[in-house]
Amino acid sequence: MATFRLQGSKVLAVEMTGDAVRAKNGSMVAYDGQMAFKKMSGGGEGIRGMVTRRLTGEQMTMMEVKGQGTCYFADRASEINLVQLHGDKLYVESSNLLCTDGGLRTGTTFTGLRGGASGNGLFTTTVEGTGQAAITSDGTAVVLRVTPQYPLSVDPGAYIAHQGNLRQDFQSGVTFRTFLGEGGGEAFQIRFEGDGLVYVQPSERNTVGGDV
């Protein structure tokens, strides 16, 4: 299995011994050893995955990197976070997924209204299996634990990923005041309940409900 480690906080180094990883297309910055790069149509999820991604708009172009040696990945100098999966599922915005172990399965899932408000479409990417994945964030991400007694509310623009057994609710604080221009500025939130981890970045994407 390929081993992931961080070289600084913005470069991911993956050591491979003949195995493969999947990475965002064009994110390789350097390698030593022997590497082969192959673009994967539809994120390597087969014809069905390809069609689903096309339909859902949750598009990502991935490449398969296979070989011996060390390969370095980076994406627009954004911070990289490593996630260890033990048979559980990671939900991540496709734009934040940098690299996954070859043994992990990726797919798409419906997220409901939440996605609509975060400006990332109604669907999100899932990563499943056992192995490591790397996700990017604008600024150092904060990992927050959610337990049944501590639910968490997150700004849709700052959300990047979550893992574990979490239920998400879309919360709207829109009142008549919002329409008078006197809103609380945080009209839309995603509320996470259950057991798991939520990754939040210290920066907000432009969202539909951004300034309401």
Add this chain to the structure above:
Amino acid sequence: MSTPLVFDPTTLPSDDNVNAYTFCVELKGSQWFLQKGKMIAYYGRIDFNGIGHGRLDRLLRTSFHSPLHASDWVVAEGSGKMLLADRAFDVNSFDLDDGNLTIRAGNLLAYQPTLALKQSIVPGFLTLIGTGKFVAASNGPVVFMEPPVRVDPQALVGWADCPSPCHHYDHGYMTGVMGGVRALTGIGGASGEEHQFEFVGAGTVLLQSSEVLMPEQATGVVGSEPGVPSGHAPAGGPGQHGSAPRLPGQLGDLQRRFGL
């Protein structure tokens, strides 16, 4: 592989930085003012209300004196811990002890209501007066300087204890026809550093370590009244490029210099 730090409400710091870019505020039935849209996540029960909310009237009377950009601010109220961040800029908290500090409007993220926020006479800046904590964002860590000092307009974050802020133009820039031509056309080269802010007097000047400006928060138009410096709002103010960026030494400046 380094396992990432996982935070929960018991391990999150109280009124301190989580990392360089994220600040955690603990609310225990208390209130904080924050700029709209800077909350990224929270635990607990926290309400966010616009400044116009009726119940907040008394609070506003004591700690919010800047009606001109009231719509940019909200009051967070309740109990729990909330995380603040701003476009992955560095955030820092500062304590004021019966003091005063003037800061660029776009850099201020949040403050305790024990402080009073007022609009500075200098357009585009806000002044905090009193005792309490506030959170400010900057591009790169903040550097503290003692006056007398001349600073680049884009690197200025704010100043405390009121040294006197004024404009400074390099002298050679204004003398002679050649100086004018050089400034106007760039022939002969302009260093881009001909205009600075100068601070003299006792106090502290805060600088950020880059020249990237925070996207401007409009501070509103000051009512035109004799004797009140006008802010050319919404994007006015020294060193801030509004919709039409104007380099120092363009015709507008020259005209003024020649008294036209």
